[in-house]
Amino acid sequence: MIDGATGSRTVSETDVVVIGAGIAGLCAAGELVRAGRRVIVLEKSRGVGGRMATRRVGAAVCDHGAQFFTVRGRGFEGLVRDAAADGAVTVWCHGFTRNAAPVAGDGHPRWRGATGMTDLPKRLAALATTAGSSGRCVIRTASRAVAVGPSGVKGDGHRVDVMLEASDGAPVEGLSARGALLTTPVPQSLDLLAAAGVALDPATGDRLATVGYDPCFALMVVLDRPSLVPPPGGMQFDVDEGAVVAWIADNQQKGISAVPALTVHATGRFSREHFDAPPADVERILLEHARPWIDGDPARVVVATSLQRWKFALPTTVVAEPLVAVSDAPPIACCGDAFAGPRVEGAASSGMAAARWIDHALAAVADGRAP
Template sequence: MTVPIAIIGAGIAGLSAAQALQTAGRTVHLFDKGRGSGGRMASKASEAGSLDLGAQYFTARDRRFAEQVRHWVAAGWAAEWQPQLYNARDGQLTPSPDEQTRWVGVPRMSAITRGLLEDMTVSFACRITEVFRGVEYWHLQDAEGVTHGPYERVVIAVPAPQATPLLAAAPKLAAIAAGVQMEPTWAVAVGFVEPLATPMQGCFVQDNPLDWLARNPSKPGRDAQPDTWVLHASAQWSKQHIDLTKDQAIEQLCGAFAELVGCVVPVPNFSLAHRWLYARPAGNHEWGALGDPDQGLYACGDWCLSGRVEGAWLSGQEAARRLLEHLD
C-alpha cells in the first residue's frame, strides 16, 4: 500500500509542495477549510463578476519562479498586467515610474490554483484541527471529529497563527510559527454603472486609511466587467478597525477612495467587504520552510520567506525538497 502525504492548505504554498511531490512520484492528499483553492489568491464571485480581493498581482524575481510563471502563461492561466499606476501622498496623485513586470491569473487570480489542482486529490470545506502521530503514521482530525489517515508525512501550508496548533507534535516548529506576526487587511470592492473619469488603474497610497487600489477590469481577461475597484486598507488602519462591521468598513474606505481618486465618485451600485485576518507577515524571514525530518512534519507559506506569492511558491518547493530528501 502506498501511504500518501497530507498537505493542509490549498493555497499557492500547499499546491507548490503538492506539485513538486507529485512530480517526484509521491501521492498527495490536500485539505482546505475553504470551499475552493487559492487561499489569499482566491477570487470571490459577485454580482459584478469575479473579484480578486486578496493578492492583486505577483512579481517574479527568482529564476525558478519566473520559469514557473512562463508555464502558467503558456497554459493560459496567467498574463502580464500593465496598469497605469499612480502614487498618492499628501493628497497629491502622481504617475508612478515603477516598471516592475506584474502578473495576474486569467480570467481571475484563482485560475492559477485551479489549474494546479488538476489530477490532485483534495478535500474542501474540511478544517483540520489536530495533527497526531500513531504507531507508525500520521493522522488528521477535522472540526467534525472525523479522523483522516494514515499519512507518511504531513505538510502544513496555512498562515503561521493557524499552523501553530497543528504543529503541536513538533514544539520547536510550533514556537517558531507562534513568533510570526501576521498583519490584517480590510478589502473592499465597489462598482459603478459608469466608468469613473480617471486614467488610474492602480495606485500605491501612503499616509491614508488605504494602502492600495486597483481597477479590476484593467486586468487581462476581465474586460466585460463593469467599473469595479478593489480597495485595500493599510495594515495599521486594519488593525485599528479590525472589529468594524462590513458595512462600516465599506463606508469608511469608500470615503477615503472618493477623496483620493481625483474625480467625481457617485454612490456605488455595488459593494462588498472581506477581512483578511492574516493577510501578510509583518516581516521577511529566511527559513524557506520549517521541518522536523525525524518526525516527518513540515510547514511552509509566504511567512517563511517574503510575504509575496513568489515567497509562498518557493516555500512550498523548499518544503517538498526537504521532505523528499529524508524519505526512505
C-alpha cells in the first residue's frame, strides 16, 4: 500500500521506520519485509525514487538526477536481473563519449530505467508493498519526518519516536517503532536526530561529520529538432578547474523521451559557486555551454526549459562502512549513498546491509542480548 498524506493515519506503530524512499530506503524496506518485519517508509516527496528522478517537461521526459547505474556486486546484480526480466530496467550502452570524443565501450553495461530512472524504485516500492507482504510495508509519501530518536528523555532501550508532518497541513503526528533507518543525506539525518535531542557519541559524530556532498544544477532543455549529441546520447566532460558542464544526455536517444530533450548537469564547483544565483542566470550560462550540441539558435529551437537544484547531489567523501549505528538499543542507523560506495549501487547495497543489521539488532533487543 502506498499512502499519500491524505491517506490512512491509523498506522502508528511498526517494527522499523525507514526515512526516505530513495533506492537505499526501498532496498532496506524490501529486505526487512522478506525478513518478516513490519515497515513504514516515510517520504517527504509525492513520489518515490529520491535522486533517481524523472520529470515531464512539456511533451518530453527527462531524467534529471541519476542518469544511469552500473552493477558490480552480487546483491544488486540479482535485484537488477529480476527487474530486467520484468522489463523495468534495460542496458543503455557500454560507454559514453568523453569530452565529445568517441570512447570505445569498456564492455561494462550502463543501465537505465525502461521509461526513466524512477522505474527501478517504483518497482521496488510495488514489490515491498504487495508481493506476499500482506500489508507489512506501508510507504507514506508527502510525509516529512521532523524528528527521530529514542523514546523518552534517554530512551527505554525499546522504542523509537518519529515525528512527521504531512504536506497537506495536517498537524504533526507521532509514530512509534522498534528501530529506525535514516537514508536521507547525512546533514539531513543529523538534523532529524538533533531535533529529537539525540546526543551522538563523539566518535559517531566525527565519522558522520566527515561526509560531504557536491550540489548539482540539472537543466532540462526541450528542443524542436534532434540534438547534435552523438550516439549513444550521453557525454561526460572532465571536471577540471573552471569547467561548467559535467554531463549532457539526450533523453530521446536514451530511449525515454518521445521528443528531443537534453539534460545538462553542471559541475560540483559551478553548482556550489552559483547555488544562490538567480535561476535565470544559471539557466543562461548552462544553455550557452550546451549550445554546441543544439542544432540552431536556442532562441528559436528551445521549446521549454526546467531547472532543478540538487543540494546534496553526490557525496564527495564517504564512510567506509555500509552503515553507521547511532544507537544499538533501540537500533537506529544512518545509511545511503554516503556509506560504502557512492551512487545508485552503493546506496542500494548500503540499504540492504542496514536492513540486515537492524533485523539482527531487533532480535538481540528482543531476547535481551542488546547492551
